[in-house]
């Protein structure tokens with residue numbers, strides 16, 4: 001009986017993670033909030049919902065029936081899709097006439113961050129998806145802004161005595177579609193998945209045994225004023241003001257940035273935050289960080305020779 005259970009578990013595990021995602025693409029593309037920046041104002045969601053994809057007309061054949069050129073990360077040739085090589089030879093003209101068919105193929109399978117409603121000064125000047133430089137990790141970092149306040153990663157921590165990480169009271173991230181994150185305002189209605197807004201982890205400093213915000217609320221107004229007069233400022237004035245807004249802001253090397261939370265030495269106390277033991281262990285040992293820190297280029301091993 002025990003053996004039966006073990007075998008069953010083994011196959012269950014495989015059918016959940018591998019059988020449907022036989023090309024391995026959903027290891028990364030299953031995360032709502034994963035996006036790519038197209039231009040300064042436009043972004044392209046990269047999330048694909050496995051269940052919805054499976055139910056779509058193209059769900060049975062896997063990703064590579066269309067995305068044949070994707071064999072490594074970062075990808076090259078990812079936008080090369082040929083609908084007619086092996087399929088659709090008979091209705092080729094109908095499909096070509098439907099100019100938007102290609103553009104909207106994954107539309108109903110994608111979720112992404114639509115809005116962040118907080119009093120954060122960072123959002124006054126920075127875009128909803130602020131990370132664009134490093135194409136290996138930018139999509140992953142942007143995804144984290146849905147469940148972490150900017151300062152959780154960017155605070156110059158040595159400037160503060162004692163920091164603690166806790167949920168913000170409000171659900172202030174609004175997703176289009178399904179949100180990504182474990183908690184939906186745990187303080188008031190834990191686990192309410194009916195809403196598409198979630199709360200985020202924030203950082204506080206402990207002063208005399210009390211939680212204090214690390215943000216200066218007056219900065220919000222100052223930042224709005226800065227934007228309205230920015231064009232008239234001299235170069236050095238502008239720089240001085242920007243330095244002031246960033247006086248507690250630091251920037252990390254990628255290799256360190258992921259380990260700060262996804263390792264045994266995590267700055268976050270997952271247990272105290274309410275993550276169960278399995279999830280905490282998973283987050284500490286998550287191997288996705290290997291993909292972005294260990295390899296400059298990661299080839300999909302099982303794609304060679306087939």
Ligand code: HEC
Pocket residue numbers: 023024025026027028029035036037046063064067070071073074075078079135136137138139140291
């Ligand atoms: C290790 C993580 C990872 C895996 C595995 C992965 N991707 Fe991606 N993919 C990304 C990231 C990150 C981006 C966005 C890169 C950027 O920001 O420029 C991306 C972007 C894309 C894009 C949009 C790119 C464009 O230029 O339009 C497509 C299409 C895509 N992936 C398809 C796939 C397919 C198909 C597979 C499986 C064969 C796959 N990906 C596997 C991480 C991954």
Ligand code: HEC
Pocket residue numbers: 025026029044045046047048053058059061062063064065066067079081102103105106107
């Ligand atoms: C029936 C063909 C087909 C299948 C199957 C397919 N895709 Fe796509 N995919 C497309 C087309 C067409 C585009 C749009 C390309 C363009 O805009 O030029 C696209 C675009 C994308 C993009 C870029 C974002 C977007 O919405 O344009 C990602 C990421 C992506 N696909 C991932 C996947 C993953 C992961 C799978 C498997 C779970 C998959 N695709 C299966 C045809 C397909």
Ligand code: HEC
Pocket residue numbers: 121122123124125126150151154223226227242245246249250251
């Ligand atoms: C008043 C507008 C403004 C505010 C407020 C602001 N930023 Fe910035 N930030 C900028 C601009 C503009 C740049 C580009 C720097 C330049 O032009 O020299 C920048 C650059 C950055 C950089 C990149 C630094 C580097 O080394 O390349 C980071 C990280 C950053 N900001 C994070 C933040 C965070 C986190 C907050 C909130 C605590 C914040 N910013 C608040 C305008 C702002």
Ligand code: HEC
Pocket residue numbers: 122123126130131132133134141144145148149150151152153154251252253254257
């Ligand atoms: C999960 C941690 C994390 C969170 C949360 C986060 N950042 Fe970052 N951010 C980084 C890392 C790591 C880099 C450095 C990327 C690199 O070196 O390529 C970075 C770089 C930046 C940059 C430099 C530009 C760029 O494209 O790399 C800006 C601006 C920035 N962050 C702003 C923000 C703002 C605004 C927020 C909140 C909305 C935020 N970040 C939230 C980790 C984070």
Ligand code: HEC
Pocket residue numbers: 031137140141144147148152153180181182183254257258259260261262268283286288289292
């Ligand atoms: C400040 C802490 C922090 C940093 C830094 C950080 N993460 Fe995370 N990450 C989290 C938390 C917390 C979650 C879980 C969110 C949830 O489920 O509510 C998470 C979730 C993830 C997930 C999804 C896990 C799942 O549930 O399947 C991936 C993938 C991930 N992180 C990758 C990265 C990468 C890559 C980096 C470095 C660029 C990084 N993280 C940096 C805190 C962090």
